[in-house]
Amino acid sequence: MQSMLREYKASIFQALAHPTRIAIVEALRDGEISARTIQERLGIEQANLSQHLAILRSRQIVANRKEGNQVFYSLRNKALVKVLDMMRRYFQAHLAEEVQMLGEIEAEDPARRKERLD
Template sequence: MNQFHNMQQFKSDFFKALAHPMRIRILELLSEGNKNVNELQQILSSEGSAVSQQLAVLRNKNVVYGIKEGTTVVYSLRDPLIKDLLAVAKQIFDNHLVDAITMLEDIRKT
């Protein structure tokens, strides 16, 4: 039972780490390759403190890790399967979108 509880707690903490639009976008960007804060900041058109704050949450939940290269820290996904998880989440979203569009089309026909 304790192992079950630990697994549920891990899953809960993991999904809490994902529960922010900027964190999701950061993970999508890191899925394409390692990046430092400045690169993420430029792509996201966001200030460094906001990006750093979200990276800290992802780091604390062991979703990403940073390696110091000179004066900058380069961030990577802790597990490459996160890329697959994001792809599955997108598929689920697309399926819901298709269902919603189909339902709207059915309503229009009546």
């Protein structure tokens, strides 16, 4: 019971434990887009994207809607966006501790800095 919940949590984290899948979720942040669009944005192999999407689907993280020839993907649960936002704060707080990076961060353009942390 308790452990089942943890396995479930772990499976969600695991689904996000890949740069490509994080990029996918981030791409879906503002609404649904087609698989083709995602592929173009990420610049990866079609089969590979499909595999990653299959993983996100199997974890119920994304929903897909067929429209004619294409498939549109979207986030099933907006709470995940908030999780990612929280993660961003985590990274900010964490990076602040990294002395070596601190210099670069403070030196760079603020707008660029914000963008980089997205």
